[in-house]
Amino acid sequence: MLARVGIQLPAAMMRRYPHEASGGEKQRVVIATAFACQPECILFDEPTTALDVITARQILDLFASCRPKPTWPRSTSRTTWPSCRRSATASP
Numbered sequence: 001m002l003a004r005v006g007i008q009l010p011a012a013m014m015r016r017y018p019h020e021a022s023g024g025e026k027q028r029v030v031i032a033t034a035f036a037c038q039p040e041c042i043l044f045d046e047p048t049t050a051l052d053v054i055t056a057r058q059i060l061d062l063f064a065s066c067r068p069k070p071t072w073p074r075s076t077s078r079t080t081w082p083s084c085r086r087s088a089t090a091s092p
Helices: 010-014 023-036 053-066
Strands: none
Touching: 023 053
């Protein structure tokens, strides 16, 4: 799982102390831990705080790539799967 979230050398990371890891590496370890137990819902409170802009974008992209793909049948029929989005012409 550590390799999946972008940790270059997972075995070496497991032998390091937390203060030896960068902020982005720490975030990736936490993300790997969260996704490893395959929960139904994960809440991340300010997951990109104190990260530089590039690392923050990578972390957000990582969330999207780790998220499980839907397994339910897909249909294009609006009667079967109504849209959750509000119409631009709908009144409040």
